[in-house]
Amino acid sequence: MNPIKHNPMQQTQPPPAEMDALMALFNKGRHAEVENRARSLLDLYPDFGFGWKLLGGALQMQGKNALLALRRAAELLPEDAWVLNSLGNAQISFGLIDDAAASFRQALVIKPDYAGAHNNLGLALLKLGQPDVAVSCFRRALVIKPDYADVHNNLGTVLQDLGQSNAAVASFHSAVEIKPDFAIAHNNLGNALQELGQLDAAVSCFRRALVIKP
Numbered sequence: 001m002n003p004i005k006h007n008p009m010q011q012t013q014p015p016p017a018e019m020d021a022l023m024a025l026f027n028k029g030r031h032a033e034v035e036n037r038a039r040s041l042l043d044l045y046p047d048f049g050f051g052w053k054l055l056g057g058a059l060q061m062q063g064k065n066a067l068l069a070l071r072r073a074a075e076l077l078p079e080d081a082w083v084l085n086s087l088g089n090a091q092i093s094f095g096l097i098d099d100a101a102a103s104f105r106q107a108l109v110i111k112p113d114y115a116g117a118h119n120n121l122g123l124a125l126l127k128l129g130q131p132d133v134a135v136s137c138f139r140r141a142l143v144i145k146p147d148y149a150d151v152h153n154n155l156g157t158v159l160q161d162l163g164q165s166n167a168a169v170a171s172f173h174s175a176v177e178i179k180p181d182f183a184i185a186h187n188n189l190g191n192a193l194q195e196l197g198q199l200d201a202a203v204s205c206f207r208r209a210l211v212i213k214p
Helices: 016-027 031-044 049-061 067-076 080-092 097-110 113-127 131-144 148-161 165-178 182-197 197-210
Strands: none
Touching: 016 031, 016 049, 031 049, 049 067, 049 148, 067 080, 067 182, 080 097, 080 131, 080 197, 113 131, 113 148, 131 148, 148 165, 148 182, 182 197
16 A cells, blocks of 8 residues: 555644654554554544544554545545545445445546556456456556556456456466566466466466465
8 A cells, every 4th residue: 555645735634743643653554553543633633534544544454444434534535536446445345346436436537547446446347247347447557557466467367257368378477577476376377377278387387376375
């Protein structure tokens, strides 16, 4: 997750020094401390949008329920693409796939070059049974960020499901070239090669995946 940035123009905010300290904690990965301190701040500043954004981010990084915090953040910061993308991820975790797709699309209206939101929209569309549109989302993400290994892997998975094994192999190859320790992509590459009858190459991929993740 990218480091959160604070917009100093927001109103009803706590002292800048306190927010700077919280942001430093977040960017150091001390998310439990951020959660506790953000909740205390929001008791004093309930309409402080950045506080809700920070709380939502801290909850997500701990694997906790961030849906309510991010919904509130989106209400207060409707032009914040990061919040909308994060809200979409939270909605997916609750099975709210249509809502998630809408959040990702809204994020992309605000920030069309948001590669992560294109990827996430693609994943949501897969869950909605729209693989062809998902492929377009993944390809768009890669135009913006060609070295996005996760998207190469996601694209390969969809292409393989669509019966395009050769194209899938190319995508998985890109993923492992960019991220050599990407065990899932090595495994997926092996599966695609196996489908093409390239068994020795497939075995090598499976072995590589197991070296990385025994």
